[in-house]
Amino acid sequence: xxxxxxxxxxxxxxxxxxxxRLFHPSKEFARNAHVNSxxxxxxxxxxxxxxxxxxxxxxxxxxxxxxxxxxxxxWKAPDxxxxxxxxxxxxxxxxxxxxxxxxxxxxxxxxxxxxGETRILTYQVLHREVCKFANVLGKMGIEKGDRVAVYxxxxxxxxxxxxxxxxxxxxxxxxxxxxSAEALKDRINDAGAKLVITCDAAIRRGTLxxxxxxxDKALESCPTVQNVIVYRRVNEVQIxxxxxxxxxxxxxxxxxxxxxxxxHLPSEHPLFILYTSGTTGKPKGILHTTGGYxxxxxxxxxxxxxxxxxxxxxxxxxxxxxxxxxYVVYGPLLNGATTLMYEGAPNHPEPDRFxxxxxxxxxxxFYTAPTAIRAFIRWGEQWVLKHELTSLxxxxxxxxxxxxxxxxxxxxxxxxxxxxxxxxxxxxxxxxIMLSPLPGVTPLKPGSCTMPLPGVVPEVVDKExxxxxxxxxxxxxxxxxxxxxxxxxxxxxxxxxxxxxxxxKGYYFTGDGARRDKDGYFWVxxxxxxxxxxxxxxxxxxxxxxxxxxHHDVAEAAVVARPDDIKGSAIxxxxxxxxxxxxxxxxxxxxxxxxxxxIGHIAKPDEIRFTDTLPKTRSGKIMRRLxxxxxxxxxIKGDVSTLEDFSALEKLRDEDQ
Ligand code: WT7
Numbered sequence: 001x002x003x004x005x006x007x008x009x010x011x012x013x014x015x016x017x018x019x020x021r022l023f024h025p026s027k028e029f030a031r032n033a034h035v036n037s038x039x040x041x042x043x044x045x046x047x048x049x050x051x052x053x054x055x056x057x058x059x060x061x062x063x064x065x066x067x068x069x070x071x072x073x074x075w076k077a078p079d080x081x082x083x084x085x086x087x088x089x090x091x092x093x094x095x096x097x098x099x100x101x102x103x104x105x106x107x108x109x110x111x112x113x114x115x116g117e118t119r120i121l122t123y124q125v126l127h128r129e130v131c132k133f134a135n136v137l138g139k140m141g142i143e144k145g146d147r148v149a150v151y152x153x154x155x156x157x158x159x160x161x162x163x164x165x166x167x168x169x170x171x172x173x174x175x176x177x178x179x180s181a182e183a184l185k186d187r188i189n190d191a192g193a194k195l196v197i198t199c200d201a202a203i204r205r206g207t208l209x210x211x212x213x214x215x216d217k218a219l220e221s222c223p224t225v226q227n228v229i230v231y232r233r234v235n236e237v238q239i240x241x242x243x244x245x246x247x248x249x250x251x252x253x254x255x256x257x258x259x260x261x262x263x264h265l266p267s268e269h270p271l272f273i274l275y276t277s278g279t280t281g282k283p284k285g286i287l288h289t290t291g292g293y294x295x296x297x298x299x300x301x302x303x304x305x306x307x308x309x310x311x312x313x314x315x316x317x318x319x320x321x322x323x324x325x326x327y328v329v330y331g332p333l334l335n336g337a338t339t340l341m342y343e344g345a346p347n348h349p350e351p352d353r354f355x356x357x358x359x360x361x362x363x364x365x366f367y368t369a370p371t372a373i374r375a376f377i378r379w380g381e382q383w384v385l386k387h388e389l390t391s392l393x394x395x396x397x398x399x400x401x402x403x404x405x406x407x408x409x410x411x412x413x414x415x416x417x418x419x420x421x422x423x424x425x426x427x428x429x430x431x432x433i434m435l436s437p438l439p440g441v442t443p444l445k446p447g448s449c450t451m452p453l454p455g456v457v458p459e460v461v462d463k464e465x466x467x468x469x470x471x472x473x474x475x476x477x478x479x480x481x482x483x484x485x486x487x488x489x490x491x492x493x494x495x496x497x498x499x500x501x502x503x504x505k506g507y508y509f510t511g512d513g514a515r516r517d518k519d520g521y522f523w524v525x526x527x528x529x530x531x532x533x534x535x536x537x538x539x540x541x542x543x544x545x546x547x548x549x550x551h552h553d554v555a556e557a558a559v560v561a562r563p564d565d566i567k568g569s570a571i572x573x574x575x576x577x578x579x580x581x582x583x584x585x586x587x588x589x590x591x592x593x594x595x596x597x598x599i600g601h602i603a604k605p606d607e608i609r610f611t612d613t614l615p616k617t618r619s620g621k622i623m624r625r626l627x628x629x630x631x632x633x634x635x636i637k638g639d640v641s642t643l644e645d646f647s648a649l650e651k652l653r654d655e656d657q
Pocket of ligand 1: 276321322323399400401425427449510524525526537538
């Protein structure tokens with residue numbers, strides 16, 4: 001982009017043989033599972049494809065509707081409506097629906113703070129807090145359809161805030177607490193948020209992440225924001241409150257009623273916007289709506305995690321990501337489950353914090369990311385083996401392909417060879433899990449997300465959209481709509497159409513490469529566009545490039561990924577400087593920090609390489625394949641005949657780290 005004017009510890013037991021072995025659920029697991037045989041899965045799948053209306057309508061009947069829908073599915077690609085004409089409320093289904101039976105005294109959220117506190121909110125208590133906060137939102141002048149930005153750490157109040165938004169029909173947009181003030185500002189402005197909900201600070205790895213000061217900085221240029229609500233997580237920290245605009249959560253909650261009637265919202269009423277990276281510098285505001293998202297997250301949570309009433313379920317994701325929306329908050333609560341929320345880092349104070357938590361609360365279902373698993377491997381299995389982990393019955397993985405070595409380690413060291421692993425493939429855009437084993441049914445192959453869930457029609461195709469033979473690689477598409485499909489990119493219908501629906505007409509393009517093997521198992525290989533997955537976080541190379549060129553010393557930048565043993569991918573930036581500027585280690589550090597302040601720490605390049613010019617094709621396109629090769633191996637293969645400036649190549653090759 002141009003300016004305008006450690007190795008994973010190889011585990012001895014992982015042989016190639018094992019990677020091709022099938023791992024079956026135990027008889028006991030299968031017997032008790034919601035879906036308990038391959039025949040049942042196959043029948044369900046077939047019914048869901050032959051008659052999706054009937055299939056999804058039956059699922060939706062499990063939930064509460066103020067008024068039943070008229071049409072289950074209205075589909076003219078790329079526009080979908082689900083449960084059209086129906087009136088419902090997601091927060092009502094997560095909370096009120098459970099208050100008429102014994103669930104009202106059940107733990108809805110078990111929260112552990114990083115310093116060690118525990119809070120347990122029963123369904124009844126959570127309901128009351130959400131009702132109160134819904135009234136607070138009303139007091140702040142928030143109405144149906146208004147956007148509310150939420151920028152908080154992992155505290156129960158984050159769940160309360162989004163449930164309260166859903167309850168009144170306000171559209172929440174959660175911004176991950178690790179994003180910078182600059183990134184927050186862009187998202188607030190794109191969404192046109194009227195209110196920001198934040199914390200004084202978040203606690204992470206024993207230190208404070210100052211959230212409120214970042215909000216103050218962002219709001220210097222956010223004209224739509226009228227009020228800020230601040231939850232006090234860290235008492236002693238000094239922050240400034242701007243009179244008239246800023247309100248303490250604990251003060252404003254005092255003066256409201258704890259009764260609130262949930263809004264009767266049309267099924268297609270917007271529920272949330274969640275920003276995710278794409279192939280341009282500007283993040284996309286993925287818009288999800290109420291009814292379809294509710295039905296799909298309810299259904300997938302129940303089947304994939306085989307949720308039972310006596311389970312303690314823990315998904316380690318931050319609510320700043322879609323996994324946290326769908327599988328920390330909404331999906332589990334829709335099922336009346338107990339969901340555990342942990343505030344902090346996996347290695348604080350020691351690398352066994354997760355295993356300690358599992359034993360302390362007797363967690364049964366544990367859902368985390370491959371990048372975390374690879375970090376655990378590196379920290380050493382002794383940290384795991386110190387703990388019993390006998391309560392675990394099911395493990396899950398999400399966010400990126402899990403390498404078979406990591407899978408085997410997870411299976412043996414954490415799951416003691418008795419817990420199935422559900423490797424779940426999905427995206428911010430899909431809202432819910434699309435490809436995944438069913439734990440009581442599917443024989444597992446380490447590294448494969450196995451098969452589509454009911455209602456999902458994946459296909460692997462070539463550039464022209466023709467299905468490729470089994471075993472060959474291609475592009476992963478989804479051929480029919482599903483209830484929790486994104487409805488648009490907020491404020492940019494054209495980008496929505498172009499991004500997802502123009503490549504293969506009428507079909508949804510995932511942006512992932514994949515292959516299907518002869519047994520019908522899917523193997524997702526990762527992104528095929530200019531999106532990189534760093535430690536399970538999605539980042540656009542263009543976004544990082546635009547952050548780099550916004551620095552006064554930078555003329556041009558190209559960002560590529562190179563494989564990394566822990567994070568999956570590491571970020572390598574090739575940077576050419578303005579003519580008078582001199583490369584230095586100091587400048588490298590300054591540029592890395594500049595990216596952190598433009599986007600957030602997660603986007604900091606792992607490596608910066610200065611170069612006079614970037615290699616380009618005759619049409620001026622940066623040759624990313626070449627840069628990827630240089631970043632990965634230092635050597636260059638293949639055809640470079642379209643290179644404009646060969647000298648650039650030599651320079652890059654010689655450039656030291
Ligand atoms: C991208 C979506 C899904 C919620 C978290 C990330 C990659 C995700 C898997 C998996 C292989 C996976 C894909 C996808 N991905 N899960 N089980 N196996 N790849 O959501 O930030 O929207 O990223 O993550 O590349 O397109 P996201």
